[in-house]
Each structure stands twice: as C-alpha cells, then as structure tokens.
Amino acid sequence: MVRELVMPKLGLTMTEGVLAEWRVSPGQPFRSGDVLLVVETDKIASEVEADSDGVLIETTIPAGETVAVGTPIARWSADGAGAAPAPEPAEAPAAKAAPTPVAANTRPLPAPVRANGERILSTPLARRRAEGLGVDLGMVTGSGPRGRIKVADVEAAAQTRPAPQPAPQVPKVEASAGERSKPTTLQATAARRLTAAKRDVPHFYLAAEAEVTELAALRDRLNADTESGLPRISMTHLVLAAVGRALAAMPEMDRVWDDEPPGGAILALGRGDVGMAVDTPRGLVAPVLRGAAGLPLDRLAAEAASLTRRARDGRLTEEDFQGGAVTVSNAGMHNVTYMTSIINPGQSSILGVGSVRSVFRPDEAGAPVLKRELGLVLSADHRLFDGVTALAFLNRIIAGLERPLRLLRTP
Template sequence: MPEVIMPKMGDAMEAGTVVRWLKQEGEEVSPGEPIAEIETDKVTLELEAEDGGTLAELYAGEGEEVPVGQPIAFIAGEGEEAPAHDGGRRREEGRAAEEEAGEEPEAPAATAAPPEERREREQADGRFRASPLVRRLARENNLDLSRIQGTGPAGRIVERDVRAALERGEARAEERPPEKAAPVAAPEPTGAPGTTLKEPSRMQRVIGERMQQAKREIPHFYATVEAGVDGLLSLRSELNERLAEEGVKLSINDFVMKACAVALRKFPMLNALWTSEGIELHERVDLAMAVALEEGLITPVIRDAANKPLSVISAEAKDLASRAREGRLKPDEYQGGTFTVSNMGMFGVESFSAIINPPQAAIVAVSSIIRRPDFDEEGNVVPRSTMKLTLSADHRIANGADGARYMSEVKRLLENPMLLLV
C-alpha cells in the first residue's frame, strides 16, 4: 500500500511539520518527485515520492505536526482508491463535525495487551509507537504504555487510548521513587509597554531542551590554552597567495579544525560517544562545526577530517556552512559527528566555553586572535598574536589530565602549522 509516511530525518526527530504541499490531491506524481516540504527541528527539506501514481488523499494539512512513521498521504496506483484512514485531516474533520453536532467523540476501549502483541508493537529500539504528547501524558499519569492497546495506524498508541485507560483506571505503572523536583518555571510575561512576545521556533525549543539537558546531566570540565599563531598567520598568507589561482582561500578555522582532528589521534577517549551500552570509541574523526543560524545553531559534519588536506577541509566547510544557512543540508550531513569545534573569533570574542553536544565527549571553543605585547626568550618586548581555545569535556568519559594533554597537543600543532601539511 503506497502510503507516504513522515520520515525520520534525524537521530532525535520524533515529529515533523508539513510546511507546504507541492502537489495537490488528484495530481499525478512520479517516483523521486518532490511532493511536500517537511520541517524538522534543524532544517526544511523536500519529501520525495517513493511510488508513482495519483496523489489520492492528503492526510495532513499544511502546518500540521505529524509523528515519525505516521501516514501523511496516499498515492494510488491505477484502479486503486485511498483506504479509510482514522488519522490526519479526516479524523480532525470528523471530530469537528461531531463537536458541532453536540456529540462527544466515542473513545475506543483501552485494554491490556498480551506480551506477544506488545512485542509486535515495539520498535527496533525498544520504544512503543507513540507520539511525544502521548508519552508525556502517560508519564504524568503514571501509566505503563506496554499495557495499553493502541488503536492508531499500525498499532500506534494515540491520545484517546491513554485517556480511555485513565477513565477505566487501567495500565497503572509500578510505583517508582519520586523524581527530582522539576526546574522552576519561567516567569509570566510582564506585559510592560514597549515589549513584544515572540514564539520560539521548533529549532529554538529543541536546542534549548537539549542544551539544558546536556548542562544538567553531563559533568563538564574545562581546559584552556593560549596558542601563539604568528607562524600560522604567515603560513596561511603564503599558502593563500600560491593557491589563489585555484580559487582556494584557507581560513584560520580551517587550520584549527585540522589541528583539533589530528590531535584526537592520540586521545581516543575524546573522540568518543556516551551511549546506553558504554563508551563508543571512534577511529575516524567526523568533525562537527558549529554554524550560527538566525534561529539557533546547526553542526554539519566534515567526515574523516584528520586524514583530509587543508584545502579539502576548507572547501567542505564553506559548502556545508553555505547550505546550512540556506536550510539545504541533508540529514546525514549534520548527524553522526564525533567531536565539535565552535568558533566565535569572528565576533571579537576573547574567551568562552561551549556546552557539549551529546552524545559526544567534547567540544572546543575557539576565540579571536589578539595582538598584544609579549616577551621573547631574551626578555625583549615584542608583538605577538595569540588565540585562546577552551575544551569542554565529559568527565564520565575522559579525565582532566587527558583534556590538558590534548589541548597541549592542539597548541603544539597550531604553533608549528607546517605539521598540518604532512
């Protein structure tokens, strides 16, 4: 049955929003043809049809948020008709009609399911098919989703199933120790003259939740070094002069990213992920670079950065950053990083520390180059260009000594930049 489902376009994606339908009901579509624009917490992408035929019915309207895996449309082949569907727009229109008629929509009974059926409804990662809203509702009311029979598409547990279980007093979860107190709620708006309220975007909400979780749950430790970069500046100028005819222009950040990646060869515990089954070490450095957007931050990934020449790193970084700002990155281009570099030097920031991007073990914050007087080995005052770099690392994975030695190696490479060319 050629249903179009909401695809999973990110590791943490649980739902997407249909921004715009590019095809309308009754129109013919071909395999690979874009039919809709889908917004995730990171980007807006075109959804391509996997099957050809007639777009017989749209289950989700524009602006509607749909859980991953739930049908949003049906493409009919020759002689086919769209099947009955209890989700999406049809279901909402039915509810609206019942409410206008003064009738209460009937909630199907929610009963405890046998273990065999429960296992069939579990996804590969062990989670039941249910939206974030349903999970939150079950958690707030201490219900066990494994004991609730789903009546949604493909056995999905929907809101009405949970509410029916509540009314019947069924599916209670085992008593657990009380959870830690929730964070203090944000204050109400003041409503003062001259103020306006701006609704956070999906990206801002997700970034806020993840960064709050990272700062709360990951024991950060920090290590800062100051690298002299006069030699790096001279080498960069010389290389750019020679490479100008080839259209290559190396940035300071290209050198920094290369140095951070090369140094990780000696410190595998910092090129690692914290997982549910243990610490996952990576031989290859898939370097994520932070790119600032109007609504937040995204981290496209340069694969195998330690083994790529500076010119390739530079070209990939420019391409990824450009397409990130245009919202044209593919999910596999901003997922799967093993280490992150965040550079705010272009804003004149002299020093800062960054929040770890989970499940990664570490992130390096790069500050601006400062020109100031210093002393040479003979005690003479000389001008010197320096840059501060700060490591934020997960103390569950690496210890302070590892972090200090790693940053010393990054400093050594930046102060001897010819080493990055071999």
C-alpha cells in the same frame, strides 16, 4: 489516482522520525517543491518537499508522533480525485479533547528502573509521554506483552491520579509587554537538544591561549598564491586541521557516551570526524567533516567550504550530522576573547575558539614582546574524560597551531 505518502528515509541510519509539523492541510493543493511536512530526527529538522503537483486528501498520522520509516502518513492525488469537499460548519456536541502531541526528544529516553533495580518495560513513546505528563512509570500497570507499558496506559494513569491541591494564592505580577512569536522547528529542536545536553552531560572546561603569529603568517602566505587555484585557507580550517591531527594522535578522545543501554556504554568511533559549527539564516547547525583527522589541508578546506555552503543554502541531509565526537565552534569573527560552548548532543567535547588578540608578553629576558594569541576553551564530558586527558588533547591542538608547518602534513 490516490497515492500514499510515507515517512521518508532521510539518512542511511534513520529508522524512525518525529512528524513535527504538517505544512499542508487535507483538501489543500500543493505544487512541486512546496514543503509538505517537517520531520525531526535526533540531529536535524528537515523540510520534506513535494516532487510533483497534487492535492492532500487526508493525513493518517498527526503531528507529534514518532513514525517508522516507510509508514504511510497521508493520502494524496495528482489530479484531486478522492479529495472530499470541505464540510459545512455545523453545531456539534463538544468532543473529547485529543491528547496533546508528544514532543520530540533529542535521544530516546533511557528505560526507567524500579527502586530494586528491576527494569520497567515500556515503549519509547510511553516514556516520552510519561515525562510530559509527569507520570511515574513505576506506578503504571502495563497492558502490553509481558506487562510492557504503552502510551494508553500512561494517559489512563494520568487521568486517575488524585488532583493536586490548589497552591496558595500569591499576588499576580503582570508580565512586561512584548511581542511573542513561535520558534521555528529548527529553533525548537535546538532548544530541546541543548537544554537536555546542558542538564544531562556533566561538562567541565579548560581554557588556554595559543600563540598564532606563525599560523597567521602561514595562512597569509598560502592565500597569496592566487594562481594555484587552491581553496583559500581560513583560521577555522587551520583549527579544524589541528583538532583532526590531535584526534589522530589521541584516538581515546574519539569516543562518546551512549545512554541507551541500562547503565550506559562507551562507544569508540575511531573515524577522526570533526563537527564544525556554521551560522545560517535558519540558525546554528553543526555538520560533520568526514575523516578530518587524515585530510590534507587543501582538501580539508575545500570540503569544509562545501559543507558551509550547503548548510547556508539549507541543503544538508541527515547523513551530514552523523558521527563525530568533537565539534569546533569558531566565534573569532565576532570580537570575543573566549567562548565556553555547550557540547553538541551525542558528542563528548567541543572547542570554543575566540578572536586573535595582540598582547605584550615578556621574553626570557623580561622584555615585552608583541604576540598574537588565540583564546581556546575545551568543554568535555566528565563521564568519559578526566582533566589530565582532556588537557593533553587541548595541548596537542595548541602545539599544532603554534607549529603550523605540521598542519601541512597528514598524520
């Protein structure tokens, strides 16, 4: 019996995804649990596994296309029926090269406008194709309804534009010998998203230290109570709690910039979610801790530990990346004083956390006193925040870390 394979819905808010890669070729059998394809959304690259044995008959959507949820993308059979035998190799006239697949972007590209401010009607896929081909949409005539520009219009314009003049010859410099390897889908997705974030988001940075002698002592006392059965508390859990409490006190920091409408828009989230960077065998990911602003410390630690385990086991879903305006990225275990981080795409700030350092500071009488300090760097989106607002947020985080008993109370 021949069946259809459709684009899966990987999260409640997912409406479309990029079919990034086929892992099974037409005519190839697969077993339950084998990875059939890789789907990218604006948050994550997900491997889609087969839920039963079968044979892939044909793919109807090539890799690189953006596909709506529920759209048929392939045909398969549980018993191999309908699978065509592999054709014998034969001489054939050279076929016209297929268009290069469109690379997935982190967010839909904003609709372009003409010099007079008039919006250029175009599909999201056409905008991505134009960016990849270097085509000016203002010079393209659309064939769609109301003159909307489609992918075919962009490709036709690319073929008819004048050929560029050859650049003057320069001496060729031989590249150093080295081994090339193809990045994983997750690495390629992260590279595109972070490049876009660093290029398009106007970052500014605030650095400060928190005195954490009391904080470290509180953590040690909590973890010494091994009979309670409660989760162990880490420095990351305490920083997440401090950020959540600061977010509850300053809900104006729980906002993000939305590029989609012309001119942009400010989106207030108001849920107190906080992202947490997790190092995994597949690369760095940043799932979101739901309602961190209002979680008791023990429950926050338990849910953060669960997220970390699922991230390292490769069991995160699209929903685990939804929401959140701020992320905590703790590199303190790697012997670094400060870490200046790139804002996670779709968010508005990120807190880089360094290692705890023992330093001597003068007391009120000028005598040296040994302190334990934690280096913090807040990266913020200047479209949303000015230095005063972001610094007030950073100081609230520091106040929570320096008065750690407050973290035992929910806001």
